[in-house]
Amino acid sequence: MVTLGAVLLFAGTASAGEPADACQPCLAFDRLDKQIRDGRLPKAEARRLFAARIADLDTYLARGNAPARSSGRWVFPLRGYSIAMAGADAAKGYVAAGYDYFDGNRHGGHPSFDLFIVDRNRDSLDDRGGQPVTVVSMTGGIVVAAEPAWDEHSALRGGKYLWIYDPVDHLLLYYAHNRDLLVKVGERIEAGTPIATVGRSGFNAAKQRSPTHLHLTVLRVGNGRPEPVDAWPWLAGAIVLD
Template identity: 30%
Template structure:
């Protein structure tokens, strides 16, 4: 009997040990248990990383506040400085540096393209110093060649500030044969500059040619140049055109020859300046 009791106790102990081991195997090696363990590890890692990041950001803020570090801006454009000279306009700079007038205005926070002053430092975006030096030499050379008209109204030209340079050059050497405004019951949109056929016609300022060809509206052979910000100049009645539509031109560039084409009576150059499509008196915008 005692043997049977001992055997029974042994069997019960063995069964209990076996059941415990089977439970342990199922728990520690089941997918759910593995997921739970991994999840716990991931959460612990995330919490540790958060603590490290918070400490790092706190140190960065303190360093920035104490000016110990500087954070460079990747959006800053390279800017070069150009000193404004007599005769310069934003449209000339736009043409010379091959950038939009609006880009120059934005870089310098200008409220108007007419704000330039002689000696003023202008920032030119995305242009290196070597290009600036080259343009400065070109503008000095063109200023020496710029034509003038002796018959220009002294009062109208003198009324503009001597330091203001939002004006371009005379397109032709000659005398004014007809002014801006009412003429014989009609409105004359520009000025006529009398000159022999074949006389050089120069670009008032730098810009892009938006039209070059024959005009059926009476202008004859016509060149229209856009200088940006709504400013355009017209050169009419030419005998020969030297630029094509789409070309970029510089101030003082020879663009056409004086003629007597279209609705014209005598050899001359009809010159207009338009702002946003409206004709304005050219004498207010000429040297």
């Protein structure tokens, strides 16, 4: 017999306005990521909450909510581009020293790869056809944070960005400076799923001197602490989509 109390308890697990099957641990991670980004939490508290949110995500994904397992080979994140076209010099841009995820928008270092599209007139469109360039997910995962809003008065460095959690390898992948986001927090995606279009959003990325690019960061979170990963070998060996 299901009692009224049990029904009310169940109904109380989703907040108003969200579908009952929304990934609540994803929404919770998104809220925490924005608090850390904006420097609204003491670091010790942020570290404790981060480990708890990752544990909640792992529990949620272990209950049959996990995305399809990655093939083991990554997909290059710019459709129609290879590493030779977009990132011949990108390996030089990877600087893990000085980076701390918990520094948020004020972080140092650049544990990241900048992958450039052909856009001489800086209009975010591919000069070879006048169309936006599609960003695809490199791995299977679930969207755990997103910033769909940005304007030129914002001090946000990442602009319109996505954080995607790959539970197989315990990685967080950050795709920044997008023009438009094509997925929302809580969506499960596979390697090769379109997630955004390349843009110029972000405090520095929007400046005329900045060539149009995708900024990609990979962090490993296996122990509950985010540590930068040099993803160059995965990028260099990635499957290229037309």
